[in-house]
Amino acid sequence: MTARIIDGKALAERVRGEIAARAAGLAARGEQPCLAVLLIGSDPASAVYVRNKVAGCEKAGIRSLRFDYPADAAPEVVMAKLAELNADPAVHGILVQLPLPLQFDEAAVLEAISVEKDVDGFHAENVGRLSQNQEAFIPCTPHGVMKMLESEHVPLSGAEAVVIGRSNIVGKPMAMLLTNAGATVTVCHSKTRDLAFHTRRADVLVAAVGKPRFVTGDLIKPGATVIDVGINRLPDGKLCGDVDFDSAAAVAGAITPVPGGVGPMTITMLLENTVISAERAARRKGL
Numbered sequence: 302m303t304a305r306i307i308d309g310k311a312l313a314e315r316v317r318g319e320i321a322a323r324a325a326g327l328a329a330r331g332e333q334p335c336l337a338v339l340l341i342g343s344d345p346a347s348a349v350y351v352r353n354k355v356a357g358c359e360k361a362g363i364r365s366l367r368f369d370y371p372a373d374a375a376p377e378v379v380m381a382k383l384a385e386l387n388a389d390p391a392v393h394g395i396l397v398q399l400p401l402p403l404q405f406d407e408a409a410v411l412e413a414i415s416v417e418k419d420v421d422g423f424h425a426e427n428v429g430r431l432s433q434n435q436e437a438f439i440p441c442t443p444h445g446v447m448k449m450l451e452s453e454h455v456p457l458s459g460a461e462a463v464v465i466g467r468s469n470i471v472g473k474p475m476a477m478l479l480t481n482a483g484a485t486v487t488v489c490h491s492k493t494r495d496l497a498f499h500t501r502r503a504d505v506l507v508a509a510v511g512k513p514r515f516v517t518g519d520l521i522k523p524g525a526t527v528i529d530v531g532i533n534r535l536p537d538g539k540l541c542g543d544v545d546f547d548s549a550a551a552v553a554g555a556i557t558p559v560p561g562g563v564g565p566m567t568i569t570m571l572l573e574n575t576v577i578s579a580e581r582a583a584r585r586k587g588l
């Protein structure tokens with residue numbers, strides 16, 4: 302068996318077309334969507350992602366503001382900028398690229414972003430809303446995964462879903478969304494005693510581990526849908542996922558590639574959240 306490849310890039314293109322149309326409609330009413338991105342430090346991977354986000358905005362007709370700070374920036378300076386952006390009615394979304402340098406209290410920075418502009422969905426209030434299945438900004442990576450599962454008509458109600466990884470930005474919100482969709486969810490992590498026992502039962506397996514080619518074919522149930530969130534840069538400069546693509550594709554029913562899978566959908570969901578925020582602002586102003 303060879304797995305069907307889930308083309309995240311193609312889906313992202315399609316969804317971005319719809320987002321661009323909504324952005325154009327907003328601009329015509331005088332409310333052009335605008336995303337502010339803050340990058341602190343000079344991590345090369347973060348710089349690439351931020352560049353991709355800004356480019357994605359531009360193509361969709363979303364204005365972007367970029368603020369770069371040195372790695373030794375004072376937290377007060379960044380907090381003051383966040384306060385300014387919170388108060389700026391022309392700004393609809395604010396994103397602080399993670400990870401942050403050590404002098405920053407990450408939770409405090411995320412809390413300092415206004416809930417209405419928290420297009421990453423990392424503010425505690427949005428996290429709480431998601432856990433209660435209330436309307437909230439949903440973190441972009443797991444949201445993108447849900448869109449991919451939806452577009453592939455992968456049944457989730459009653460399905461066994463296994464997420465490897467329990468981070469705040471991927472694993473936990475992923476588990477929450479799958480739970481809300483009716484799956485029976487198991488969250489695995491570095492302390493999990495028998496990983497294969499869990500993963501081999503998964504109809505839907507999401508890998509967010511941060512280890513290149515960690516999930517091999519022998520961990521996968523035949524016919525399962527495998528979602529590879531991992532982005533790992535190999536010594537030769539090539540990008541690879543957390544899933545060993547070749548051995549996995551021989552067992553799985555469907556699989557996402559890296560690159561061209563979850564990554565492009567992550568940025569798409571960021572653009573969508575920014576447009577949603579701008580639509581709410583326009584409605585408040587009666588536009």
Ligand SMILES: NC(=O)C1=CN([C@@H]2O[C@H](COP(=O)(O)OP(=O)(O)OC[C@H]3O[C@@H](n4cnc5c(N)ncnc54)[C@H](OP(=O)(O)O)[C@@H]3O)[C@@H](O)[C@H]2O)C=CC1
Pocket residue numbers: 442465466467468469470471472489490491492493496509510511512530531532533543563564567
């Ligand atoms: N495509 C995209 O848009 C995005 C991709 N990523 C990528 O996804 C991956 C995960 O990101 P992120 O969640 O931020 O990473 P983290 O490092 O925060 O989390 C990794 C998780 O994997 C678990 N883990 C580590 N080793 C093992 C192991 N041997 N067995 C089982 N579980 C293990 C950790 O467990 P423990 O908690 O016990 O330490 C942790 O929960 C990375 O490759 C990252 O680059 C991230 C964000 C967006």
Ligand SMILES: Nc1nc(=O)c2c([nH]1)NC[C@@H]1CN(c3ccc(C(=O)N[C@@H](CCC(=O)O)C(=O)O)cc3)C=[N+]21
Pocket residue numbers: 349350353396397398399400421441442532540559560561562563564565567568
């Ligand atoms: N506040 C915050 N929000 C984030 O959403 C966030 C973050 N911090 N920190 C880091 C992770 C990582 N992340 C990615 C986004 C796009 C691609 C992406 O576009 N990937 C392309 C390839 C990119 C390349 O060529 O390097 C692909 O998979 O096809 C990858 C990873 C968002 N993150």
